[in-house]
Structures are given as structure tokens and as C-alpha cells.
Amino acid sequence: MSENTTIVENATCTFCGCVCDDMELTVDLDEKRITKARNACVLGRAWFLEHRHQERPAALIDGREVSVEEAIEEAAQTLVKARFPIIYGLSDTTCEAQRQAVALADFLDGNIDTTTSVCHGPSGIAFQGVGESTATLGEVKNRADLLIYWGGNPAEAHPRHFTRYAVTPKGMFVPNGKKDRTVVLVDVRATPSTPVADIFIKVRPGRDFEVLWALRALVRGKPVDPGIEEVTGVPLATLEDLVERMKNCNFGVLFFGMGLTMTRGRHFNSGALLSLATDLNEFTHFVAKPVRGHGNVTGADNVVSWQTGYPFGVNFNRGYPRFNPGEFTTVDVLARGEADAACIISSDPASNFPRAAIEHLKRIPVITFDPKPTVTSELAHVAFTTATYGINVTGTAYRMDDVPIMLRPAFESPYPSDEELLRAITDRVRELRNG
Amino acid sequence: MSTMLRITNGRVYDPANDIDGEIRDVCVRDGRIVEQLPEDAPTLDASGMVVMPGGVDMHCHIAGSKVNLARKLQPEDHRLDVHPRTRLTRSGTGGVVPSTFTTGYRYATLGYTTAMEAAAPPLSARHVLEELHDTPIVDAGFYILMGNNEFLYRLLEKGRMEEFRHAVAWWLSSTKAYGIKLVNPGSDEAWKGKRNANIVDLDQPVNAFDVTPRKVIKALIDVANDLGLPHPAHIHCNNLGHSGNYATTLETMKIAEGRRAHITHIQFHSYGGEPGRNPTSKAAEISEYINTHPNISADVGQVMFGKSTSMTADAPLAWMLRNVTRGKWVNADVECESGCGIVPFTYQEHVYTHAIQWAIGLELFLMAEDPWRMVLSTDHPNGGSFLSYPRLIRLLMDREFRREQAARVNQKALANTSLLDLDREYTLREIAIVTRAGPARLLGLKHKGHLGVGADADITIYDEQEDKEAMFNAARYVIKGGELFIDNHEFCADTEGRILHVAPEFDDSITEELRPFFEDYYSIRFENYAVDDRYAPHAEVIPTGA
Numbered sequence: 002m003s004e005n006t007t008i009v010e011n012a013t014c015t016f017c018g019c020v021c022d023d024m025e026l027t028v029d030l031d032e033k034r035i036t037k038a039r040n041a042c043v044l045g046r047a048w049f050l051e052h053r054h055q056e057r058p059a060a061l062i063d064g065r066e067v068s069v070e071e072a073i074e075e076a077a078q079t080l081v082k083a084r085f086p087i088i089y090g091l092s093d094t095t096c097e098a099q100r101q102a103v104a105l106a107d108f109l110d111g112n113i114d115t116t117t118s119v120c121h122g123p124s125g126i127a128f129q130g131v132g133e134s135t136a137t138l139g140e141v142k143n144r145a146d147l148l149i150y151w152g153g154n155p156a157e158a159h160p161r162h163f164t165r166y167a168v169t170p171k172g173m174f175v176p177n178g179k180k181d182r183t184v185v186l187v188d189v190r191a192t193p194s195t196p197v198a199d200i201f202i203k204v205r206p207g208r209d210f211e212v213l214w215a216l217r218a219l220v221r222g223k224p225v226d227p228g229i230e231e232v233t234g235v236p237l238a239t240l241e242d243l244v245e246r247m248k249n250c251n252f253g254v255l256f257f258g259m260g261l262t263m264t265r266g267r268h269f270n271s272g273a274l275l276s277l278a279t280d281l282n283e284f285t286h287f288v289a290k291p292v293r294g295h296g297n298v299t300g301a302d303n304v305v306s307w308q309t310g311y312p313f314g315v316n317f318n319r320g321y322p323r324f325n326p327g328e329f330t331t332v333d334v335l336a337r338g339e340a341d342a343a344c345i346i347s348s349d350p351a352s353n354f355p356r357a358a359i360e361h362l363k364r365i366p367v368i369t370f371d372p373k374p375t376v377t378s379e380l381a382h383v384a385f386t387t388a389t390y391g392i393n394v395t396g397t398a399y400r401m402d403d404v405p406i407m408l409r410p411a412f413e414s415p416y417p418s419d420e421e422l423l424r425a426i427t428d429r430v431r432e433l434r435n436g
Numbered sequence: 437m438s439t440m441l442r443i444t445n446g447r448v449y450d451p452a453n454d455i456d457g458e459i460r461d462v463c464v465r466d467g468r469i470v471e472q473l474p475e476d477a478p479t480l481d482a483s484g485m486v487v488m489p490g491g492v493d494m495h496c497h498i499a500g501s502k503v504n505l506a507r508k509l510q511p512e513d514h515r516l517d518v519h520p521r522t523r524l525t526r527s528g529t530g531g532v533v534p535s536t537f538t539t540g541y542r543y544a545t546l547g548y549t550t551a552m553e554a555a556a557p558p559l560s561a562r563h564v565l566e567e568l569h570d571t572p573i574v575d576a577g578f579y580i581l582m583g584n585n586e587f588l589y590r591l592l593e594k595g596r597m598e599e600f601r602h603a604v605a606w607w608l609s610s611t612k613a614y615g616i617k618l619v620n621p622g623s624d625e626a627w628k629g630k631r632n633a634n635i636v637d638l639d640q641p642v643n644a645f646d647v648t649p650r651k652v653i654k655a656l657i658d659v660a661n662d663l664g665l666p667h668p669a670h671i672h673c674n675n676l677g678h679s680g681n682y683a684t685t686l687e688t689m690k691i692a693e694g695r696r697a698h699i700t701h702i703q704f705h706s707y708g709g710e711p712g713r714n715p716t717s718k719a720a721e722i723s724e725y726i727n728t729h730p731n732i733s734a735d736v737g738q739v740m741f742g743k744s745t746s747m748t749a750d751a752p753l754a755w756m757l758r759n760v761t762r763g764k765w766v767n768a769d770v771e772c773e774s775g776c777g778i779v780p781f782t783y784q785e786h787v788y789t790h791a792i793q794w795a796i797g798l799e800l801f802l803m804a805e806d807p808w809r810m811v812l813s814t815d816h817p818n819g820g821s822f823l824s825y826p827r828l829i830r831l832l833m834d835r836e837f838r839r840e841q842a843a844r845v846n847q848k849a850l851a852n853t854s855l856l857d858l859d860r861e862y863t864l865r866e867i868a869i870v871t872r873a874g875p876a877r878l879l880g881l882k883h884k885g886h887l888g889v890g891a892d893a894d895i896t897i898y899d900e901q902e903d904k905e906a907m908f909n910a911a912r913y914v915i916k917g918g919e920l921f922i923d924n925h926e927f928c929a930d931t932e933g934r935i936l937h938v939a940p941e942f943d944d945s946i947t948e949e950l951r952p953f954f955e956d957y958y959s960i961r962f963e964n965y966a967v968d969d970r971y972a973p974h975a976e977v978i979p980t981g982a
Contacts, residue, residue, distance in 0.1 A: 011963040022964045096566060107527050129511050132764040132778070137559065139771025139959035144628060166959055173586070173957050174629075174644070251630040279765060282755065285630055288769065307504050307536045307567050310514035310529035321518040321527045322535070324511055395970075397562060403501050403768075405562035406964060435523050 015296030018401035042160035077429035083342035090348030092298035095396025101423035127271035143172035147250035153258025388414035446482030452886035467918035490549030490894030499567035540572035547896030561611035583618030605942035634752035666880025679709035682718035701737020719799035740820030751775030791846035
């Protein structure tokens, strides 16, 4: 470690959707790395401390090192030649870059989609159907006396969700922190989050919808057949007890994760949960919130929505935005073999998409933007190495509760940002298309 | 584009400079109105056209977290109304809550060049600014919600008015806001506390705090005046939408005790009758008070039949509407600062309440003796889209049209108003006042809303037509900041508008009190709260102070 260090206070961790903004980073300026990340959780520490500059060219075409300018030209040419170019990813970059990405899709008459379509997309669809009663995390900290986590494992996926925002902190109207709150965990199995809960409810896999619907019935005073236990694994008495707690709390919260949105029922599950929270407002104050994964996936939803009117899965083929999940979501346009060029921004679909989608990705020219080599960048026609948001690049990230937070970078990167690259490609695409 | 332009042969309406339909030249140079130009300056022939300052919307909801939630909530509304891309301009979708680009282009199409987002929780100021950045052409600002602020309540409880003033100034400066907004002051504590209550009386104690709505309103009216803000406290009164609420509205206006205050969407606050029963019209009583109290101004918040979206920081109101529609509902609590509710809504001619709301709005316009203080608004998109302004203008200018429309609404409701007795027709001069000159003056925007020398060259040119709805529906030319954006009905350029904001000074010692409050009760760091200049790259600071 060199002597040349600096401290960045109030930095923001963009690893997960908690977007904690109280990091104190010790930065070794000579070695260009973060040596200490105070206040970071285990995930945040890994995010900051393991960050190293890749000894990697800033741009590659078919694996050959080229200048950034050359790569920008090739990317623009590739996209302009395509008849159905798609843009995907976006949940691990700044809102400023996301805005440029939508502009690029617009001027290409292309398709844009974010990782939301494979995580909380169903929650977005459910939101369109029934709305949502929700709150910022500070309100949860200040007021919530009943917390229900459904289909998520924050202890491992969002470690500070419990400690900074929801369970342990002392708030204005819950001055004793956890002592003033009841925590309920609903999941198909016990997880490291279970010990935090006062009540653990184990649901048979794939039966969340039935449980939620039975709770809605009980909240409304409708009878529920005790046979519900055979179907869901949850005794009726347990559900009745939970309903009493929900109706009699002062400020209740339902947090839900991908255990609910990506299992059987999908947007029906999210819709049932959001409706349950709404119903409970007849009796007391109740809110719900999807617990989002990627650092700025909430920003991606917001940006795509304000520019197009729709949150994800947006297509500009006709010169204006259209929305249809299943038709314009990336897995689907790839699996059906429709896309003929792809721009992948800070995401690695080649490592986690269904096989048919990956196979098509291998057949078409792919342009990647990523700070690190990925399975997708390995198969890319044009691969950009980019600066990392929150570590090298400033900008805006939206926390899972829609609160926008500014990023304080620790040190500069030799690589350009997603925003700079996307802006340059958009400008070039406009020149090429407008002749 | 030349930096000079002479607009010739147009009929000019510039009420702030007492120009009432005179045929005269308007000269533009380097973004401003000038006295004269060289002989060979380029000209724009406006023969047969009406020239006005660019429109100024002082109360609309176009950017920020609640607007975006309402956008996301209604895909069905977007797909019916698409806005295609051109070589110059971005695509988007419309409906009553259009996407950001579409919002900017459509305001420009109507001839509006300035718009004020009327309700932003300070915590999401960055979000508002990011969306305004993507709202082209119009200059914009926003008011921050301060009527339910827990930190300010604590100062108010102890009567620490000096610190209260510094805190308000800190909040305005830190968020790059234009003004102070109050929404149903005191109600959030009741709403977020157990059982989703509301506050109904100005002297009712606010849950958990030793303050009352009256105290909050008085303090914020005073602080806006004491700080010399260009626009006074912008007040959404308590009891919005409830029968009998006119008494609350009158009482609220009296709290000002002669100091400046702006009562927004006053139509929604001018109802007689018993709570829970059908409303009656109290437009006459409200108008009488405003006509005789020059310290008070208002915008109407006209209801227009058809699709709207109720989006408000008044969460209890949205819950009441949700219990009417039983449809989609959004609630969004913002820590320490605000609530928010969203309900898609349709105003229908045959429904008693909707018809009387429509008629009361028109009564308020037609009874206003001083149009400078009764501004045109629909509280977009609450009473209806801003795209309905041209129709509203026709309702004001064309008595026969108004009668035809009145014949189609619930007659029982109409009979409870004096609308049919009001023969007044607005003149073009009066329209120019209620859509431009008046709001600019009330906002303290000295360089907007008029065409005097030195003013911003924000100019709209309409074809003069008998059908005023058609006339105001689409400007033939729109010039913003001296640059032509709409040329013969076509967009010929695109740009980002400016952010208009205030930056009143405050004593730094207030931050020593704010910091521990943030540490205890907010979920983001105090140091990360203030918005820096990058979020407003084209900003204009409007001066404050006496």
C-alpha cells in the first residue's frame, strides 16, 4: 500500500438496490484501488475492494485491439445496418447513460429492454394493473411496526436492508428499533434471513398466490376453507393470526422478492400482493415494495418510463414507443431469432439467458459495454471496456424506493463511461441515418 | 438561425405593456426583445396572425416521481396516443400523462414556453430536474412541498421563526426549487399514522406535533414574503374536494392578513353543502373575497370532461377518489416530507358532482374582476390535460359555445350555479392575461409574459380564427429565447429549456441542526441531499430579497 491515499466520504455503493450512501472509502491513488470500505456490507466490501482495473484494451473488434473511435464507428455502422437492433441491460449504469441508451434506441427505431424483464418485470406489469401503495425506506424506518418479507432473502442479497432501513434502526415513531417491530418472513424454505424473523411462514413452492388470495379473503372477512393447509402448507390459524396482525398494526410493510415474481404465477403473484396491501388500507396504513436487485435497475425503470411511457420491453420499430412484454422483452426477441444486432450495456445475458436466446446472440453482431470481460463480451463483435459507475464515474442512481442519489467516484478510470460512448454512437447514428 | 428577427404585420396582444391588438413590429435580437433592428434584418410576416408572449403555465404536474408513477400506471392511455420521432425531435407517448419529450413538444405546440411543476417532494428534486432536462423547449421550475415537513414542524412547535426562515431558505436553495408549496398542510401525519385519517379543521392539532394547519400556513406565507421570493406561498388548501370546503378556503385566505398568497386550483375549494352530500357552488363568495383582496391570487384548476389523472401530494384525497373508482390506486409516502396519491379518473358530463365542478370553474373565471389574479389552469392532469386549454379558452371567449356545452351537462347541477346568467366573454387581451402576462407577473418572472424591450423573446404566433379552440390548438410559429422552434406548424429545431430557480441566502448554522435530524430520520446522508449544479446545466437564478 502506498502513502498516497485519500478518503472519500459519503460515497454510494451501487452493488445492490439498497444503494447505501454512507460509505467511507480509503483509496490508494497510486495503485488505483480501494483499500477500505467502512460501513459496507459483505457484498459492498467485495464490490469496492475487489475492483481492479483490467489490463485490457479500451476497445476490441472481433478480439482485435482498436482505438475507441474506430470501435464507435464500427458500432454505429453495425447498428444502422441492422433491421431489428436491440439494446439490453442498463441496470448497472448511471441514469445519464440510460437516458442516452433510450435516445439511441429511438434514433435507431430499435428495441430497448432492461434486466427488469427478467427480475421484477412481473411487478411492473402488476403495478400497471392494480397500482401500489408504497413508501420510501426512511418512512419504513420511522414508522413501520410490522414488516413482512415475502420470497426474498435480504440477509444474503441485501444485507443492510435489515440494519440500515427496516428492522433494527430506531425511527421517529418506533424509538426502540426492532423491539417495536414485528418481523414476518414468508418463504419456501428457511434461509439465513429466517433468524431475524419473529414469525416464519413456510409456503409450499409455487403456492404463494393461493396464500395471498386466502389472506385477501380473510382481510375482507370472507370464509376460507381449512383445506388451504393441504394446498399451501400453511395452517388456516397461521393465516388468521397474520391477518389480525396486519389489520391492527400502525404501519405495515410487505417487501417482496424474486421468490414471488419469478415463480409460478409471476405477475399474478405480485398483483395479489400489491392488492393485499391496498385492501389493508381499509383498516390501517399499509405499503408494499419490491426489493430490487441491481444498483440502478430502479433508475432504468424510471428513465425508460419517463422517456417512453413504459418501464421496459419497449420497441421503436414504428418510430414511436410500443410496449409488450413477451413480444419486446429481450429473451423473447432473441429466442425467436428476430434481433439482428445487439447492444448489451453492463449486463451478461450470455451467462444467464435461456439457451435459445444465447444461441441467437452468438449468431448476430453484439456490442458490449462492460468494465470487465464477461461471457457476452467474449462473443462480442465490438467490445468496449468502460469505467465503473459509482467507483470511477459520477452520475445518478435510484434506490429501490425511487430515491435518486448522486454517486461520488473514488478515482478516475482510463476507460470512457457508458454515457460518453453511447452519446458518441448516438450522434454518429443520427449522422448516418439523416445522411 | 439568425440572431435577429423582425415580426411584422401581426396583431400584437401584450397586456403588460398595454398593447391590445395593435398591428406593430416585434423585434428580436440575441434572445431578447429589442426596440429596433437594422433595415435588412430578416422578417417574419405575421399578416392575419395574432402575436402574443409565450404561454406560462404556473401550475401543472409534468415531472418527478409522482408523475412518473402515473405514467407507468397507464399504458392503456399511451398506446392510443403515440408521438412519432422526426429527424429533429424525439418520439414518445401521450395520453393525459405524456412522456417527457412529448410533454415539451406539446406545450410548445400550444404556444406555451414556460411551465411550473407544482409539487415536488424535496427528496426527489433530482428526479424532477432529470425529467425537466428531458422536457424540451419549455423553461421550467418547480415548487417544493413544505406544508408537511417534520423538521419545520419541530421549529414551529418551539416558535423558532428565525431558524424556520433559514431552514426554508436552505431547502429552496439546496433543491434548486422555484417556490414553496403547501398541500393539505398537516394531513400527512394523520394519513401515515394509524387508520389513514385526514385533517379537517385549520385548528385541529397535527398528530404527534404541537402545530396546527393554521400555524403552518401562516408561517409559510410569512416566510415567502420575508425572504422576498418572486412567487408567494402556493397553497393547496385543506379539505380539497369536500362539500362545504369554501369556508376553509376563505379562512385560509384570511390567514394571509394582507400579505401575498396564491391559492391554487381554487375551483376544487369552492364548494358549499354538507360534507358527504352533493356540493353546491360557492364561486360567488370566493370570487367576492378575491376581487376585494389584491394580496390574494389564484389559478382556477378547471375540470374538463374526459380522462384525467388525479395525482397529488394530498394522499387522503386520492384515497377518497380511489373509494369512488375502486380502480387502480397508487400511494407513495415520502419520509419526513410528503405523501402522494394517484388515481386515474374520468370526468363525466352526466354526473352531478363533475358537472358542478365544471360550472364552478367557469363561474370563477367569469366572476373574476381582475384577470391578472385568476389564472387559467386545469391543474394538469388533475382537472384534465393541458391539451384541453384551447377548448377552455373557447368556453371563456364564446358564450354560445358555452351554452351549447352547458346544455349537455347534468341540469340539476347546472341549476345550482349561476353559469347561465353570466354573459361575459373573454377578449383576446384577457386570454393573454390569464395564460401569459398574469402568471408571469404572479411568478415574479419580470422578463417573461410580455413583449417589452429586454423581455425574453418567447413569442407565439397564432392564425387569427373565429373558432378560438382551433386557433389556440396549434401555434403557427413559436419562438423561445429568440430561436424559432415551430416554423409554419413544423418543428424546425429542438433544445433543452432552462431551469428557473431561486437561491435565497441562509445562515449556515441551520445545517448543524439539520444534520442530526437527517441522521436520525432520513434514509440518505445529509451531505448527499443537496442538488448540485450538474442537475441544472442551463439554470437561471431568479433574484430574491426586498
